[in-house]
Amino acid sequence: MDNSRNSFAGVLPTVTKNIIIINGIIWLAQFVLLKRADIDLSQQFGLHFIKSGQFKIYQLVTYMFLHDPYSISHVFFNMFAVFMFGRTLEQIWGSKRFLSYYLVTGIGAGLIQMLVLFLRVQSVLPVEMYSMVNSVTVGASGAVFGILLAFGMLFPNSQLFIIPFPFPIKAKWFVIGYGLLELLFGVANRTGDNVAHFAHLGGMLFGIFMILYWKRKDRKYGRFY
Numbered sequence: 252m253d254n255s256r257n258s259f260a261g262v263l264p265t266v267t268k269n270i271i272i273i274n275g276i277i278w279l280a281q282f283v284l285l286k287r288a289d290i291d292l293s294q295q296f297g298l299h300f301i302k303s304g305q306f307k308i309y310q311l312v313t314y315m316f317l318h319d320p321y322s323i324s325h326v327f328f329n330m331f332a333v334f335m336f337g338r339t340l341e342q343i344w345g346s347k348r349f350l351s352y353y354l355v356t357g358i359g360a361g362l363i364q365m366l367v368l369f370l371r372v373q374s375v376l377p378v379e380m381y382s383m384v385n386s387v388t389v390g391a392s393g394a395v396f397g398i399l400l401a402f403g404m405l406f407p408n409s410q411l412f413i414i415p416f417p418f419p420i421k422a423k424w425f426v427i428g429y430g431l432l433e434l435l436f437g438v439a440n441r442t443g444d445n446v447a448h449f450a451h452l453g454g455m456l457f458g459i460f461m462i463l464y465w466k467r468k469d470r471k472y473g474r475f476y
Contacts, residue, residue: 262338263334263338264338264341264342264346264349265341265346266337266341266346266349266350266353267333267334267337267338267341267349270330270333270337270353270391271330271333271334273316274316274318274326274329274330274391275326275330277292277316277317277318278317278318278320278323278326280292281293281317281318281320282320282321285320291320292317292320293317293320293387293389294387296309296310296313296314296316296317297310297313297314297317297387297388297389298310298311298314298361298364298365298387298388298389299385299386299387300365300368300369300372300383300384300385300386301365301369302369302372302384303384303385310361311358311361311362312354312357312358314361314388314389314390315357315358315360315361315390315391315393315394316391317389317390318389318390318391319389319390325390326391329390329391329392329395330391332395332398332399333391333395333398336398336399336401336402337349337353337398339402339406340352340398340401340402340405343405348465351461352397352398352401352458352461353394353397353398354394355397355457355461356393356394356396356397356398356400356454356455356457356458356461357391357393357394357397357454358457359393359397359453359454359456359457359458360392360393360394360396360397360447360450360451360453360454360457361388361393361450361453362453363449363450363452363453363456363457364388364393364447364449364450364453367437367449368383368384368386371383371440372384388447388450390447390450392447392450392451392454393447393450393451393453393454394454395454396429396430396433396451396452396454396455396458397454397455397457397458398458399425399426399429399455400426400430400454400455400458400459400462401458401462402422402426403422403423403425403426403427404423404426404459404462405462406422407421407422407423408421408422408423409421409422410422411425413425426455430452430455433448433449433451433452434448434452436448437449437452
């Protein structure tokens with residue numbers, strides 16, 4: 252008897268499942284290599300500022316598969332969001348479209364993050380400039396925010412239960428509220444805040460562009476999802 256359909260992996264579409272597995276394996280590799288051999292994969296594959304001298308074009312892709320090796324919550328919550336929302340999008344769009352969306356929003360998030368850093372570097376003191384130029388961005392959050400945006404646009408009235416709120420929130424209000432918070436925190440630019448808020452917004456922005464482009468294209472060819 253084949254029980255694969257009843258297993259955790261069996262209920263996940265191919266791309267969603269592989270994204271979660273790959274991110275989990277890479278996080279474990281980061282943790283082990285850093286602990287045992289003092290090798291930090293973020294230095295080679297994390298996203299460096301374009302003027303730092305360490306930037307490589309492939310980092311726009313590889314950075315989104317890396318996470319903070321000292322924080323399992325970083326990779327866990329990102330992959331939990333992929334599990335919760337990504338599987339629904341993949342089932343509707345299909346694996347090819349979902350993978351394209353995930354990669355484009357992740358790359359777009361990285362581009363927006365670098366653009367914001369470039370603009371900020373122009374107006375800071377040399378000490379702050381050094382810190383910003385040598386910063387490294389890692390994490391799937393940009394693509395995850397793209398997924399949240401897509402879910403909110405496709406299922407705006409779906410009821411979500413978000414901790415710690417004791418009541419359901421419609422997906423559209425959750426996405427709008429989350430986006431506004433990211434914008435607020437990004438503009439505030441608080442000292443010690445190492446979250447790439449504008450990368451999150453970049454994932455959402457590129458997500459909007461892709462969804463609107465696909466809607467226009469699908470209407471033209473009579474396809475509906």
